[in-house]
Amino acid sequence: MSRIRVLGVDLGTTALKAVLSDGRRVIGAASAPVPTRRPRPLWSEQAPADWWMALASACKALAARHPGEWRQISGIGLSGHMHGAVLLKDGKPLRPCILHNDGRATAEAKALNAQLPAHAGVAGVRAMAGFTAPKLLWLKAYEPGVLAVADVVLSPKDYLRFRLTGAFATDPVDASGMWLLDVAKRQWCPEIAAACGVALRQLPAIREGNEIVGPLMPVAAKALGLPSGIAVVTGTGDAAANTLGLGLVEEGDGVISLGTAAQIFVSKRAHVPAPAQNIHAFAHALPGLWFQMAAMLNGASPLAWAAELFAPEEKITTLLKQVEKGMARPSRLLFLPYLTGERTPNDDPAMRAAFMGLDASTTRADLLRATLEGIALSLADSYDVLTRSGTVPHVLYAVGGGFKSRLWAGMIASALGRSLSLIPASETGGALGVARLARQALTGEADAAVYTKPARSSVVDPNPTWQARFTDLLPKYRALYQALRPIR
Template structure:
């Protein structure tokens, strides 16, 4: 039996999966690492923690499975997007990595907008948001100029790990699209954007396809991981692009809804000239010459976790959700907006905060729980509606992540989205997408689409209930009013947040 390994470099842990040619996960392993918040709004990690965690996870994967290292054809990666790693000419890290959820760069975002104007959307196809990489580089330029002066290349998290494993500098298009330095349509670094901020284009690594081989394992890495120096290493992709691969989003109109800490609606696109004016993200896919439209709810699953820990800490998630089906659609006139961490789509607003609207003395814990699920799903529908407005017909949506684990929530998604929701037989998310890139790169399949047919199998379909759809359509219209009615109030309240 031969295998490939998918490595998913997340924010809190690295996950490795060993996958056979039928797409079956034979073994998996995770290694956690710390997150540092040295100042308010800062979020950093030590890139060496990623490397150590990856090597430990790979070794334990091989040891636990008992697989002979010669049976592993290749490795590929999925990684947290946007994080900035600066290295010198010898590959030494110059400062801690600044992560995607670091929000210190508001001033730099305004500078980018003022400097580039409409060219930013025309070239990079995305708005300047604090999470992206270019604002982080400009923050270093302004606050730590001596660090940037030493920088030879900037890398994203998974690219740094792959560099340490192979000695090769590279970045794939799907991750490069989230830097604001890529000409997304032309698939090349934008000299115009780089030069506008006094950055040499040489700071950007060479661009490769996600399935492209970028080397083999260095001898010391092979020894530490329990693999062979001949093991092929493939570039990999951004976590959302790999999540899309792992859900089979490889054709026009195919759409995915992923609910984890954040929530993502992602739809496949082939028109490189599509310009949605930054209403949603527009990134390169891990499939060659394909793209995806993506909307993000910052606090999707996080809203449910916050609610449980704050109001029902003694209950498990299963116990908390048990009463949801006894409450009718609309939660007895209770609306929740999941803006507890600010919002991304369609409102890129760091000041907005969440609301429960319509509380009365008849509402129980189950009413509040259902309203949280409905509010998260309404927020994701806003992204779906933007995709539909671009001309796409969305009748089926693949559900992955925590939101795919509860049947009541899956049915709620079908009713709120007005589309059939497909639950997969085995859902490994970005790790499976990374494994698919390694399988395709290793020559197991003629295309990523063929790989998806072999690896991904639907388990269940939840169809929308016409009566519930009508109720939710009315409630969604009310939900959309809440942002505009509370925005000014939240701006004023921001001064009181400590």
């Protein structure tokens, strides 16, 4: 088994990434873009056919770069963005996929919460507009013909697996993200399905992430240049796939991911719901494992927005050096980073960003620093409700492009009041995570042998002066949000 080769596929919102791997390390990687369409305000959709084209393109590139090892692939693992709604009839999509960042189903999410108030704990969190179930309720109202005739409702990565194997299946993580799962039992919840107008026969079988769903069909093998009949495993949603790539499968293993969006993820050995705090308490990809997650829609993206707006001609690294010069002074500004609404701790897709404290002396560096601090405060706000729910990670890794800045990492450590273990940023963590699922399905190895943790590259400790300032700012940050909520 030392020469085992597997393919890990991670379908992102903007690109599909594929890695050739032995299930422990990345041997080669390729990606292909995926377009998003926004035909109306709040709408966000993708065509499943574009995902298949992206997969074929990435596979073609990998096969060209690694022809010998490409022919040795014996398994495929799949990950993808969660909460999407793909409805099929006779194997063909009935409409474009409604994505996780689509906000059309806000009223339907509120209706589900009102109709099923006790099911927030069952499903792991209150229903939110981005989840699949509210979208299905929206389809029931506005496109009833689509929902009525659909053979199956799939998540995005599960559509790709259907194209590979012809089988309908999903894993507990994507099933949790659909808001249709009894998370503790890892089974579909009949009451939620009925409330959405979905029959249980329209939902795929639930398989653990490291199970083999079926063999690669000849037609798919030909399209991707792979051997026919190789094993295709269930895989998992992207939130869990990234943590598998980091080996975070023990109780209390935690990670902050700071990319376009941000998450604080902690593995658990039991289902521990905290719906009042809008903490996502979902099933994990491996049997007997769950997780809690604070999900924030605005991670590093507000910094990219601010840099483009205030200093489009300069590099972000140059701007950060300007900000660092003023870090000895207390901040005079507050920034709410809600450019695209928010999930944790405030389920508020309509909330928007704001600066407070501007005056005639405010500089560009002041605004950029306030942006950095605002995102750090949003992470602290979510981390606080996570710990108050009873979950304190024993280790907190930090990954993502935002942590390339040591200055920002120090801000975040100070805002949270705890040390962060920085590890090298990886654009292929999710694809490696599901490659590991494929390896385990083929070899039967124990979790500890497959899901190994990376070596820590460095530890960032809180700065006592900054920590005191952030402790003072957090109540003001929360008060500003409450004050601006009525203003849309």
